[in-house]
Amino acid sequence: MATIKVHGSPISTATMLVTATLYEKELEFEFVSINMRNGEHKKGPFISLNPFGQVPAFEDGDLKLFESRAITQYIDHEYADKGTKLTSSDSKKMAIMSVWSEVESLHYDQVASILVWELGIKTLFGIPLDSNVVEENEAKLDIILDVYEKRLSKSKYLGGDSFTLVDLHHLPSLLLLDEVTEQEIV
């Protein structure tokens, strides 16, 4: 089997999406650490893997990918017979899963990634946080969590009746936010 390589940083939640998926699929991989403090992600050779200079990037033999959610979807499809199945093969179930996958990416993560930056990364590096930004995004997060509460009263998991990529995509930032905020999230 071709070697799977993940180029990323252990403190990047987008990188964690990919490594968490690889663990769920019980796949071996090589981790290539990118030093973001030195700006290694903004120059060659990394920039040839992702023209936007963001971690992670991914290789599976000749195939080179970026964008974490495209990578996790590929892993689940390509290695369908390995580890936990993280998507559905039924067209209608898959459609519902895609709705909530978009909600994670376009609603939840837009807010969560700002809070991770403000409350997590900035604190880690001793940068003063912007309390207005934190307040505004905590209010937005509350609205999203209310929608999730309602969804989870009708569906066992966000994407459907089993654990899927939708749930997995929330985990890195959710666990990180749970550690750094007073809010009861998990």
Place this chain on the structure above:
Amino acid sequence: MATIKVHGSPISTATMLVTATLYEKELEFEFVSINMRNGEHKKGPFISLNPFGQVPAFEDGDLKLFESRAITQYIDHEYADKGTKLTSSDSKKMAIMSVWSEVESLHYDQVASILVWELGIKTLFGIPLDSNVVEENEAKLDIILDVYEKRLSKSKYLGGDSFTLVDLHHLPSLLLLDEVTEQEIV
């Protein structure tokens, strides 16, 4: 065949993604017009179709969906034998397509939707635009278009060697921006 219904607004680019896909697939549908100026999208009955109160929402018989890109993907998969095929069935080609689909959603559209609002919708409703926001987002768009230029020097279409949902997802805002800006986009 169950009736397909699209609940949306003709001036919403997200709504246009769905109707453009239905035209490409040569499918008949009923268009339910949502009056956004009256805030119809923020209250019942629309809010029961999309808890985030955003157009479009979609029905195909019993199946109810929201999030435009989840809807277009569903349409192409469910009606695979109708009209133009807009995705690939090959796992590796699909992965590459997904990368550029994420780029459209998380890079291009984040910027384009702000410019559509500032230069398109605000002008239409006679609201003064914020020139700082326009300038900042035009600069961001330039960077993205440079990446696209490079991609299109190697690949016939953004998602691969044929026209796919990736290209289609760019069309509504691209055509609108081309009309309202001085920049040569299309």
